[in-house]
Amino acid sequence: MASKRFVDSNRDNAGDFIGESAVTQSCEPCIKSNISKTATVVCKDCDEFLCDACTNPHRVYKPGQHNIVNVQDHKSAPVILDMKGMDKCHEHGREIEFFCQDHSKLCCLSCVLIHRKCDKLDEIAKVSRQTRSDLQALKQSLIKMQSEADAIIADCKQSETGLNESIAKISAEVDTMKDRIIQLFEEAKQKLISEAIQFKTAKVKRIKNKFDASLKVKEELNNVLSMCCVVLERGTPSQQYIYSEQMKEKRKTIESTIDEQRQITFSSTITVSFPKQVTSLLEMGSNSIKLNYDGNKTVDTSSISLSPPRPVTLELLVSVDLPKTEDDEKNPYGYLTGLDFLPDGRLVAVDCWNKKCFILNERLQRLGTPYKFKSNPRGVVCVSHDTLCVTCVGKVVCLLSVSTDNTITLTRQIKTSSEFFSICCMSPSNMVVTTYDDPRPARMISVDGVESDFDMFPMKTYKGNESMCTYVQSKNTLVLTDRYAHTVYMNDTVNGTSRAVTNENIQNPRGACVGPGDTVLVCSKGKNSIVHLSVDGNIIGTYPVDMRYPYSIGLSKNGTRLAISNGAKGEKKLQLYKISPAMH
Structure with a gap:
């Protein structure tokens, strides 16, 4: 039988099995007579295990010397391994004795009748000695x-x-x-x-x-x-x-x-009164804190708008003409090239041709004494509650300090490797600047003066006054205006993609700033209006303004005031608007 042959061919290998199988030592002469009896002794000269009944006939009838010892004193013995039914045919319940290679099937004597015509039907007793290495x-x-x-x-x-x-x-x-x-x-x-x-x-x-x-x-x-x-x-x-x-x-x-x-x-x-950041936190409620985990690390629902960005309304609060003052050197074309708000609501403006930076109140009245630059300032951004960064002609960035009594003081000058024009915040310590006469249209600079480049969007060399920027921090989107291409570029700085936005309402786009709900507001000089866009490039609205050639723009930190200045020769204005969501 298969079990007998298996024991005979593998009696030295029983210890190689893994599991909890019960192992016993069997009498070899009894096995040959299909009798299962436990061996009690072993003949070391014949290397044969015997039960008590077979011990004496072994000494008498088998020639040679016989060194008989107890099984417990011998290092190995033939075993009967309880295969837990693995050596039985599941279909017929009989012992497995053959293997059909054609069908990769273990067979009993009943199965052989079905596989008798197969080309490769092996008797396990004959091929089993070859399986040790495989096992x-x-x-x-x-x-x-x-x-x-x-x-x-x-x-x-x-x-x-x-x-x-x-x-x-x-x-x-x-x-x-x-x-x-x-x-x-x-x-x-x-x-x-x-x-x-x-x-x-x-x-x-x-x-x-x-x-x-x-x-x-x-x-x-x-x-x-x-x-x-x-x-x-x-x-x-x-x-x-x-x-x-x-x-x-x-x-x-x-x-x-x-x-x-x-x-x-x-x-x-x-x-x-509380700033918008605080009230927004309260509006978010329990959603103000998010759990980061695998598959959710890049999701920040505080910056996800569940509804499309809404249009806004602009209500003119104050409008002032910008005539030549006694201390001005000239009545400049372009006049205010940069606008931004301090956190407390004071407006900061830079006058390019008269080389000044000055502070204005909510009535657009000048406060304190203007700061006088050595070279022409271009753009300005507020990087903290009392610190301004101003780009100037001659590859210079000036850091200015503004006191509560409106005193402006130069704290540091940074020499740069490129000519910079507009400037905006990318993070509390890093800014984005537009360049001119440089094949890199936009670059990054830290408050410590470290310059770096974007590895994205097509390179293009602009002349001065041809491109301005803003940066939507929550969307990792750099916005660049292209004056003569009548295009606004939305550049994803994380994925390295760029979207060109063109529209009949975008004509000679100039200054830009981040609008309510992480949108973008762009001055459309050719249309005497402000164009409102989403970072996806969709036009949300177009808002006419009471001035020719709007040029520079800035939004207050609480998102309620919008300052706009223009570049029309002889008609220069500075206007302050109340900005609020449009009613449905």
């Missing part, structure tokens, strides 16, 4: 896979441990951020309270002055009124006449004082 290879592959499975299990355990550790850190990280925000708000609160107390002190002083003046008038009126009553009751007609004439001038003085005090008004309340 050894199988064993090694199983051991290798076992090792790999162990590694996977260890990796799973490590991943689970990592998840547990990272989850344990989330609460601490959020608490740290919460504490920082609370500290920031506490500091802001203390600053506000301090400012409010100072404001109150100044107002109370003025209120006291008004109160004292009014009290003095009242006391004077009491005296005059008392005297008037006495004269009216007891005075002679002559005395009454004299008193009446003398009091006419006195009355005018008292009335004038009362009118003056009446016109002095004070607000009895002080309010507080």
Whole structure:
């Protein structure tokens, strides 16, 4: 039978099996008689295992010397291996004795009837001695896979441990951020309270002055009124006449004082306002914090708009002509080449031809003394609450400091390798600039003066005043205007792709800035309007402005004010608009 032959051919290999199979030592003479009996001794000279019944006939009938020892004292023995049914045909339940190579099937005697016409039908007893090397290879592959499975299990355990550790850190990280925000708000609160107390002190002083003046008038009126009553009751007609004439001038003085005090008004309340960034955080609610994980690392739902960007409305608040002033050298063409807002709402402007940088209030009135450059300034950007970066002719970038009393001071000059024109923020420490007379239309420069290049979009050399830029940080999009191509380029700095946007409303595009909801606002000089675009290149709206040739543009940090200046010779203006979402 197959099991007998298997035992006979592999009695030295039983230990190679992996598993929990039960192994016993069998008597070889009994096996030949199809009898299964456990061997108790072994003849070392004949290398044959015997049961008690076969031991004496072995000594008597088999020639030679016979060194008989107990099985336990011998290092190896023939075994009967419990194959757990693996040596049985699943279809017929009989022992497997053949292998059909044509069908790669193990067969019993019943199966052989079906496979008798197959070309390659091997009897397992004859070919089994050739399988040891294959079985050894199988064993090694199983051991290798076992090792790999162990590694996977260890990796799973490590991943689970990592998840547990990272989850344990989330609460601490959020608490740290919460504490920082609370500290920031506490500091802001203390600053506000301090400012409010100072404001109150100044107002109370003025209120006291008004109160004292009014009290003095009242006391004077009491005296005059008392005297008037006495004269009216007891005075002679002559005395009454004299008193009446003398009091006419006195009355005018008292009335004038009362009118003056009446016109002095004070607000009895002080309010507080919050920037758009804070209110936006509240509007986001629990979505203000996002979980980063595999497959979700690049998703930031705080910057994803669930609805298309909305058009806006522009309401003109202030418009001022920009005539030549006493300290101007000339009445320049192009005039204000750069506009930006400080975080507190003050407007910064650079006057290219008169080489100035100055600050304006919400009424577009100049504050403080303008800063005078040695060369012509081009573009300006606010990089912090009190720091400006200005590009200048002659390969220079100037860093300026602006104080609360509107004093502008030069803090540092950076010499650059290219001529820069417009400038915008890419990150708190890096800026994007447009170039001229350089095959790289846009470059990057840090506040420390380190220059670097983009490896994207077609290279093109512009002359001065032909291209300007802005950068949409949340979309990693660099926006370049091409004046004479009547094109706005949307450049994805992460994927290295570029989209050219053309439209009949985009004619001679000049300055650009980031608009509400991470959109883009571009001056269309040829249409005397502002074009509103999405970073995907869709036209959201077109808004006419009350000036010829709009040139430079800037949006306030809270997104509520838009400043625009133009370059029309003899008609130069600076205008301030209220910008708000259009009603449906």
